[in-house]
Amino acid sequence: MFIWAHRGASGIAPENTLQAFEQAIEAGADGIELDVQIVEDVPIVLHDAWLQKTTNGLGLVRSSTLEYVQSLDAGNGQAVPSLQQTLATIAGRCQVNIEIKAPNSAGLVAQDIQLALDNAWFKPEQLIVSSFDHKQLQQFASLMPNIRIGALTACLPTDNSRFAVELKAWSLHCNRDFIDIELVKDAQAQGLKVYVYTVNHVEDITLMQSLGVDGIFTDYPARAIQYFKANCQ
Known part of the structure; x- marks a missing residue:
């Protein structure tokens, strides 16, 4: 079972911060979702x-200035990191799933990923870009x-995968x-990996195991890893 740290180890550290990502890596997560x-x-x-x-800021992200956003506290004194800073910090120590949330941002994300590849922070096979916005994908x-x-x-979906x-x-x-x-089997028959979000409780982990999914996104990667070590020998 592949363990994705959902927004880092967000169950014990401020989500989407460098602190949460470091704690996920220390826990042994296979990948980080951000x-x-x-x-x-x-x-x-x-x-x-x-x-x-x-954060301790106010307002729409898209209407803010970068200077203002970078001045904010995202929890425990953590700043809001840039994608470039984050990729440079993780630097290939685990896989990374970048979820695009903002509209019209695929090109900007691609630029930062290309920089990460050029600087050898990551290999292409260590990265996934995901989104609910399938046009951006x-x-x-x-x-x-x-x-x-x-x-x-x-x-x-009515037509599965x-x-x-x-x-x-x-x-x-x-x-x-x-x-x-049915969805899991259909997707896997098409060669797709099936990852499920957000799986934090033992009952949900057990259900995902019974469905045969390939991995889970969890706010508590250390706890999930401990569970699998204890129950999947």
Whole structure:
């Protein structure tokens, strides 16, 4: 079971911060999932469109200045990191799933990923770009066909994994509340990895195991790893 640290080890550290990412790496997570918004054409690592959700700032992210965002406290004295800073800090120590949240940002994300590759911070196979915005996934794939894409869904599609296959995705990322064995088997038969978010409780972990999914996104990577070590010998 592949363990993705959801926004880093966000159950014990401020989400989407360098502290959360370091704690995920220390826990032994296979990968880190993070979210990208855009401020003044700079990709930053932040989930919500509003600053007040996870920082001591106010207002819409897209209406803010980069200077203002970088001055904020994202928890425990942590700053809001840029995507470039984050990739340079993680530097290939685990895989990274970059989720595009902001509209019209695929090109900017591609630029930062290309910089990470040029500086040898990551190999292409260590990166995934995902989004609920499938048009942006298409755009990103046309810019960087060597980087895997993950198709996100918050529903149970009537045609199962067809939409992800049409996107030429590498993986299907599903909501734990909207997944069944038919979807999992269909996706895997098409060669897709199936990753499920957000799986924090033992009961949900056990259910995901029974469905045969390939990995989970969890806020508590250390706890999930401990569970699998104790129960999958």
